Amino acid sequence: MAATYKDIRRMTGLSLATISKYFNGGNVTYANRVLIEHAARDLGYRVNDFARGLRSRRSMTLGVVLAELNSTFNTTIVSAMEERLREAGYGTIICDSRGSSQAEAESIRFLIGKMVAGIVIVPVGDDVEGLDAAAERGVPVVAIDRTIANGAVDAVVIDNRTAIASACELLAGAGHTKVALLAGPDSTFTMRERRLGFREAVKRHTGKLPARALTQPDTVSIEGGYDGFRRLMQLDAPPTAIVCANYEFTLGATIALNELGPDASAPAIVGFDNLDLARIIRPRPTFVVQPVAQIATRAAEMILQRVHGEATEGPRTVVLDTELVVGDASTYVLARSRS
Amino acid sequence: MAATYKDIRRMTGLSLATISKYFNGGNVTYANRVLIEHAARDLGYRVNDFARGLRSRRSMTLGVVLAELNSTFNTTIVSAMEERLREAGYGTIICDSRGSSQAEAESIRFLIGKMVAGIVIVPVGDDVEGLDAAAERGVPVVAIDRTIANGAVDAVVIDNRTAIASACELLAGAGHTKVALLAGPDSTFTMRERRLGFREAVKRHTGKLPARALTQPDTVSIEGGYDGFRRLMQLDAPPTAIVCANYEFTLGATIALNELGPDASAPAIVGFDNLDLARIIRPRPTFVVQPVAQIATRAAEMILQRVHGEATEGPRTVVLDTELVVGDASTYVLARSRS
DNA sequence: AGCCTGAGGCAAAACGTTTCGCCCTCAAGG
DNA sequence: CCTTGAGGGCGAAACGTTTTGCCTCAGGCT
Structure with missing residues (x-):
């Protein structure tokens, strides 16, 4: 049904490795670059996230877990953050805990199953279940609005x-x-x-x-x-x-x-x-x-840094001033x- | 890192096919069933969505696209719906169009890339871009709150x-x-x-x-x-x-x-x-x-029917009464x- | 006793990528 | 003219499932 690298190979005569390189920003000669671009356009090619995720063990996706979807603060946060993350090339999966710690834990499991690169969370309570699972798989977590008692993660809060x-x-x-x-x-x-x-x-x-x-x-x-x-x-x-x-x-x-x-x-x-x-x-x-937008932006930047491995020190807490x-x-x- | 079927095979001596059968509800003898359950628990096994999705071309995930996350109506809808879909074993990916048709189209693309089994959408306007892409890949769509002018899809609206x-x-x-x-x-x-x-x-x-x-x-x-x-x-x-x-x-x-x-x-x-x-x-x-909850439930049921292939006729519109x-x-x- | 059937199991081939190790070529330096 | 190294390309081996086709075995039937 959907086009694959093999179809592109058939049209261009290039190898799968070269095609993969192209789609991941590697070095490809100009001529081949053009060739691949044309073939991809003609075929309506879209990379298969599953295959990519399976092989590379990472997805260009971040998860957001909200204590309550039904709250202006949270939805504003998530809107601003999604925008920032999209700029960085990441998709966002939003989960609603509906005020339940149990649903929250389930959301974290769901997101880990989706192999998200990181999780931003507005926690329901002081403790968050499932953080260890995230830590185990090396999925960084950033808390918003509240710090987390039972786990050392980055946080963005206000004073x-x-x-x-x-x-x-x-x-x-x-x-x-x-x-x-x-x-x-x-x-x-x-x-x-x-x-x-x-x-x-x-x-x-x-x-x-x-x-x-x-x-x-x-x-x-x-x-x-x-x-x-x-x-x-x-x-x-x-x-x-x-x-x-x-x-x-x-x-x-x-x-x-x-x-x-x-x-x-x-x-x-x-x-x-x-x-x-x-x-x-x-x-x-x-x-x-x-400063809702700022909270969202800072959190987005913190999670991106962690995901990209640019920040490796212990957990940081950013405190923003209100007006x-x-x-x-x-x-x-x-x-x-x-x- | 994470456990796989192979680890379970090592512990049980069974074949991958049998193990797969177990995890997909197939017939497995009681003895083997117990064997697998134990091994899975001990290993902390979780099925890899990517591998499963790659092979089977389907994910137990549905997408929800909202015209505006920042609206009581929409967030209530999504809360109720997520609950219903979770019961049916599906995860939910929520996307925010922020009132922009362009963001809406992008969300649909994102969801299709994630191989969602179906999409529920609260459209931004009368026309929705990207519906053809969904139709092409056989992803059913249900509209909520508004009908869609440029595509024949199921809809749940009020009178x-x-x-x-x-x-x-x-x-x-x-x-x-x-x-x-x-x-x-x-x-x-x-x-x-x-x-x-x-x-x-x-x-x-x-x-x-x-x-x-x-x-x-x-x-x-x-x-x-x-x-x-x-x-x-x-x-x-x-x-x-x-x-x-x-x-x-x-x-x-x-x-x-x-x-x-x-x-x-x-x-x-x-x-x-x-x-x-x-x-x-x-x-x-x-x-x-x-009847917000009812709207959500009906929409959930409609999309599930389509996903399960229980409804194959042309598009249906459900009109609910207000009070x-x-x-x-x-x-x-x-x-x-x-x- | 011979036959048929169905349940349960197995090996192996996909699925569409990324990545590893290797090769070729061309240019610059000695 | 030979050596070296890097840029660009290639084939093939993963990644962890599902699925297909085939095999075996037990039990009920004639």
Whole structure:
């Protein structure tokens, strides 16, 4: 059915070895080069990945494993990364763990079976099963967003503590003394770090910013953010400002805030992650913005380096800075009437 | 490095053919079966997909090509589908077209190179390049959400016209005479159909529902919905109700609506697609809900049938019904004071 | 007893590449 | 004029499966 080297050999009179050399960028005389190009075009030739993979034990393919496909952060990451990897000549296989460590392990096995040259992973939890299998076969791994506890691999993360702390500073400076954090369970690295950043900021401003952390973490979802917001506002002394620890919480809290309407007791909200959302809401809210594209690019470059054997030292962790995009003053300055 | 049949042969004394038979579900005596199982476990054997694919010209893998990874609808589809396909023993390779027909064609080529057994696609536009290549190699294709103009393939779509029309009926019954549709450009099948459904409903209620269609379609994005909403409200005679033609528009319009606050002239909004959102907003809005999981399952079953050769007739189109989840009356009944 | 049948097993030939070792040729240096 | 070395090419041997055709053996049938 499909054309093979043999067909090209028949048309050009060259040997399989020479043809292979051509398709792998080796040295071939100009005349032969042209000959092969013509034959390949005429035959509609496409190299057979299976044969190539079988023989050479490598595929020009990288794997991406996402904790949750259904999340803006992850899909943005994967879009940016796929683009960068394509430039480098690699195809990308995307897998969805659906929040399950088991599915995650299965995905890694699947990818190893497909002989991917490397794996980029946004892990579900602190531990990732199947990393040893990857290490065994020499498949490099780069983690994104979270570090991995049970395996030493490269990682690209953001400075979560400073991110949240900077939001707190802004609020403290704007007169707030009762700030709350809307965050998810401590079971994930990011939430732990963000909560830590919050605590540190609180400590630094002791007396001035006696903030209350949300004691019962919510599920990480829009609904969780919505419920969390309402629970906070029902406290005896509700916070005057709320820092959201991720995108879903931001959306949920914003919806709940809007329901309050123009209420003098409505808290200030600092959102997280998604600048698109910030662009839309008026007055402009303040947002902690992750350098998503940069995260993806750095991760892509790290995995490529490992794959190409350009980096052989121990695991590296890249920490990227977030940006605090300050919105309209009215959205975060504590009104005198409220204090 | 990795174990092969030869290693198993060494341990069991059986021939490669018998071992192959075992791994492909053929008849092997109980004693030999046990022998092989033990050897495989001890060796940590995993079948080599490349060798298998090379020899058998098929892979237990299906491809999914998404117009846009960054969309709730698509990611939900892919999650549900992957689960179903995994049950059937297939792995899934996900590709993102990023809204580009060119990237889409490239993805199809990539998948064909990976010898996928079939492709499920959420097309970017009406035409899909590369379908002929798939047809040539006998790779079946199933389209989701949209039909494909330049190729006869199976499709799973929803009844877009009735979906929008039913929303209009509800509004007409609730007293509205000025209803608008917030829809995207006619370049995509879904938007054309939804607009058509809107027009039909308007015609059916002539005199009673002289609705105005948004004449300048917006880009399909949250921002588009936000801007569209505001433009509609700035008309001399703004609509009293707005039907949103997809999720992004719904979100954008909702944000714009919230900005208005509890204004008597605020229009009723019927949302589209995402029940999670509807669950969160209070008072509960009315939503046109797509049976997303069902769409995914049907598509999975159709592609599996084709792959297994159980369906050989011409292309089939499955049309699924949407559901109109009616929200709190206050969100859609035309207040007397407004009429 | 002879025959037929079907199950289970085997050896060997693919599948389409890459790669190893070898050869030829041509040019430059001695 | 001989030597050397490198560039370019070649044949053949992998890579790890599946598949084909053939063989054997046991058991049921006439």
